[in-house]
Amino acid sequence: MSALGEVVSLAHLTITAIEEGKRLLSGSTEIIDEVAASLTEIFGGSADEGVGLAVGRVETTRTELAESATLLDMVTTSLLGYLDSIGATGFDSPTAHTQRGMSSVSTQKPGTWLHKSAAEHVDDRGSEIGRTPIVKARNHVREVATERELTCLFRALSSGARPVDKPGYPGSLMRHSDHTTVGYRTRSKTSPYPTLDISTAQGGRIKIHINGDQWGKRA
Structure with a gap:
């Protein structure tokens, strides 16, 4: 973690x-x-x-x-x-x-979080995002504490991408020029909260769930 x-x-x-x-x-x-x-x-x-x-x-x-x-x-x-x-x-x-009296100019490059693109986060299995699940799950799943943070991640990692029309996808799906997709799914079979789906053209993927329980304890 x-x-x-x-x-x-x-x-x-x-x-x-x-x-x-x-x-x-x-x-x-x-x-x-x-x-x-x-x-x-x-x-x-x-x-x-x-x-x-x-x-x-x-x-x-x-x-x-x-x-x-x-x-x-x-x-x-x-x-x-x-x-x-x-x-x-x-x-x-x-x-x-x-x-803070600053101009609204961010040093963060569009389409990145902690200066890594969506594809780069997939490549390292989301190790810089949140934590590993406190309940055993597949190694492509990460957890964050709040819906606010999930929304923040989506806005960051989808910045500069184009909307994708995918019938049946329950939420917003965006695609970058490298064909990495970032989706904000409002419904999930395993959670009552939204989920973030990130997939690369090479078949890599991570999912990010919300779980505010036991935060601060290592998985």
Whole structure:
């Protein structure tokens, strides 16, 4: 298993977790706002010291929630900056470039991930992508932690390719000039999540599944 591939997957997993945390913080902030409005309506004009203390605590809590969201944004920016620096975002990241004050110019060559083409990833059995499956599988299968990362991989490795009209293929299929195909399959017999299919003209192939379980543990 590639140490760099694991780091990249963990970074994406962390970004996804941060986004969920921010969503929960936003919900908490809305509740605090409702509480503050209710307290003001109930005790408006009251000189009771206890009431004043309660209102003050509510306001402090709201400030702390806002500061926490800002800190999480800073962590996300740092992670996106790191991924971009090693060419692992796979495509221009508007969020990363905007937050860092950079122009939307990526050093990542179109059609590559970690500076390798789709065919090159097939040749080394996807060793730089995610991890080997935690449940025994064929050696052409890899796993990533989140759907966001799978989408990121597809956008990266299909960049510059042309759409392929393949009747019955449940998703998007793209073909590069070297006849390597990159497909984003929305349905799979073995998983409820999307799957990435990469095949070369020479008959090589890898499949990339999503599995967020036990991440960080070696297979």
